[in-house]
Amino acid sequence: MPPQNGSNSPNGSGRPYIDCKNVVKAYTVGDHEIVALRGIDFTMRRGEMVAIVGPSGAGKSSLLNLLGGLDTPTAGQLSVGDLNLLDLQGRALADYRLRQVGFLWQQVGRNLLAHRSALRNVTLPMTLAGLGMRERVSRAKELLEAVGMKDHAHKHPPQLSGGQQQRTAIAVALANHPGLLLADEPTGALDSASARQVMELLASLRERYALTILMATHDMEMAAYADRTLTLRDGALGQDLTHAAAETPPALDEEGRIRLPAAVRSHLDEAARITVEIRPEGVLLRPEQDIEDDTDVLLQDILPRKHTNGAGRRKWRFWRDGRANAEMRR
Ligand SMILES: Nc1ncnc2c1ncn2[C@@H]1O[C@H](COP(=O)(O)OP(=O)(O)OP(=O)(O)O)[C@@H](O)[C@H]1O
Ligand SMILES: [Mg+2]
Numbered sequence: 001m002p003p004q005n006g007s008n009s010p011n012g013s014g015r016p017y018i019d020c021k022n023v024v025k026a027y028t029v030g031d032h033e034i035v036a037l038r039g040i041d042f043t044m045r046r047g048e049m050v051a052i053v054g055p056s057g058a059g060k061s062s063l064l065n066l067l068g069g070l071d072t073p074t075a076g077q078l079s080v081g082d083l084n085l086l087d088l089q090g091r092a093l094a095d096y097r098l099r100q101v102g103f104l105w106q107q108v109g110r111n112l113l114a115h116r117s118a119l120r121n122v123t124l125p126m127t128l129a130g131l132g133m134r135e136r137v138s139r140a141k142e143l144l145e146a147v148g149m150k151d152h153a154h155k156h157p158p159q160l161s162g163g164q165q166q167r168t169a170i171a172v173a174l175a176n177h178p179g180l181l182l183a184d185e186p187t188g189a190l191d192s193a194s195a196r197q198v199m200e201l202l203a204s205l206r207e208r209y210a211l212t213i214l215m216a217t218h219d220m221e222m223a224a225y226a227d228r229t230l231t232l233r234d235g236a237l238g239q240d241l242t243h244a245a246a247e248t249p250p251a252l253d254e255e256g257r258i259r260l261p262a263a264v265r266s267h268l269d270e271a272a273r274i275t276v277e278i279r280p281e282g283v284l285l286r287p288e289q290d291i292e293d294d295t296d297v298l299l300q301d302i303l304p305r306k307h308t309n310g311a312g313r314r315k316w317r318f319w320r321d322g323r324a325n326a327e328m329r330r
Contacts, residue, residue: 017047017048017080020043038236046179049228051230052214099177100178101181103182111166114156119137122175148167166189170198179210182213184216187219188217213226276316
């Protein structure tokens with residue numbers, strides 16, 4: 001499926017499948033209020049796969065929990081398909097969680113019950129939904145086959161590898177034919193080969209079962225499987241990085257020139273000057289507004305000095321238009 005154009009919006013006509021309007025989520029902890037989501041606006045069309053990337057604490061899980069009906073927003077509107085999630089209560093809410101939405105969590109232990117076989121993990125949501133035994137078993141077998149776990153149907157989770165457990169968890173999530181799959185860092189606990197296998201599987205199941213998938217991840221390689229990638233930082237949606245991956249990748253030529261991706265350039269656009277600094281943890285590019293800025297001097301006092309490499313801490317500053325290149329020693 002081709003990437004979608006435009007930020008935070010579906011590219012199709014008609015009503016979006018997911019509609020999130022000015023969603024705020026605040027948690028009260030003792031006397032404090034923690035605002036995890038600060039007015040999130042975004043839509044998804046049916047069948048779309050969107051990745052939400054953002055640092056720890058950005059609010060990714062909070063957003064997925066709201067969409068899964070596991071928590072309620074403090075303010076805003078939230079609808080999935082024809083359902084206004086804020087109207088759902090009691091049995092209707094339980095039904096939404098059981099039939100309309102599937103969950104895949106990073107922690108394997110949260111996805112599967114260790115004392116049940118893979119097959120009985122997959123049949124469990126169907127039992128809760130009231131399906132007959134024959135149908136449960138036949139559908140569970142079909143799903144286990146679809147995720148490549150047919151030969152392990154009678155094993156218990158501790159007998160399976162992390163990747164196998166996560167593939168079984170996908171079968172569990174899809175047990176009651178949900179239209180929406182919410183995946184919270186589904187590959188976060190896997191090695192890179194298993195992670196890719198899980199993402200390939202999600203991509204193929206999405207076609208086969210007409211799924212809409214919203215996935216939180218830290219990993220841009222996993223996000224590349226999605227049609228769109230949205231960034232979440234401090235509870236607010238930022239850039240749409242959809243086209244970042246399609247862009248020419250960064251490169252360093254023989255004369256030391258680096259071609260930076262647009263997502264990096266956008267951080268430097270407003271700066272009068274840019275500082276390049278060799279630091280113990282790597283090379284830092286920092287935009288600077290104020291010529292007399294003395295943050296660096298302050299930082300030098302705060303940062304640890306003992307791990308500097310052989311060359312020590314060195315810094316260059318240059319104007320964006322290239323004039324007056326200056327080298328400063330530290
Ligand atoms: N149940 C809760 N009670 C209080 N604060 C919470 C709760 N859940 C999340 N938070 C706070 O809300 C903010 C967003 O947390 P959230 O778990 O949504 O972030 P995240 O992007 O999923 O992070 P991570 O990548 O570490 O999973 C954080 O400051 C977190 O401490
Ligand atoms: Mg999280």
